[in-house]
Amino acid sequence: MKQDRPWYWAITERGQGPDYYFDATFAPQNAAQLAVLVQRYLPTGFVRNEAHTSAIQYLKQSEDVLILFSATIDVYVSRLSIYHQLGGGQDYGETSLLRDLAQSPELTLLQWRVGYGGDGYAHGDAAGGNGDTSLLAYLKPI
Numbered sequence: 001m002k003q004d005r006p007w008y009w010a011i012t013e014r015g016q017g018p019d020y021y022f023d024a025t026f027a028p029q030n031a032a033q034l035a036v037l038v039q040r041y042l043p044t045g046f047v048r049n050e051a052h053t054s055a056i057q058y059l060k061q062s063e064d065v066l067i068l069f070s071a072t073i074d075v076y077v078s079r080l081s082i083y084h085q086l087g088g089g090q091d092y093g094e095t096s097l098l099r100d101l102a103q104s105p106e107l108t109l110l111q112w113r114v115g116y117g118g119d120g121y122a123h124g125d126a127a128g129g130n131g132d133t134s135l136l137a138y139l140k141p142i
Contacts, residue, residue: 005141007095011087017087018121019121020084020087020115021084021116022094022098022113023113025110026107026109026110037104037106038075043094045093055092069087069090071083098135098139109132112128113129114127
């Protein structure tokens with residue numbers, strides 16, 4: 001069985017970044033259930049605090065440089081956001097979370113988008129669509 005492509009594959013394919021963004025909007029009546037399901041399917045390594053759910057990974061590149069890669073998952077009412085600071089080219093389990101949410105009969109995904117940018121870098125969208133079918137098609141391997 002082939003594994004889903006990571007949610008940010010369209011960004012890395014275009015060589016964009018350095019930051020990666022995923023935003024999804026669900027039906028307003030799904031707000032409470034979205035929060036419950038994100039907690040249920042939360043990837044290993046993420047911790048919950050009052051502001052958001054985050055995972056942080058450090059990578060030592062050389063003796064003099066320490067680069068911080070972080071991944072953050074936010075749920076605000078009926079909106080889900082994922083943010084990768086400095087990309088990092090690593091899926092922290094969010095792709096599985098997105099697939100599970102898109103396949104949930106308890107949620108109605110209205111629209112989603114994958115974007116890129118960063119301080120001093122051009123911002124733009126790499127992919128997007130409406131509904132769960134388009135997101136699941138985007139995540140499928142070629």
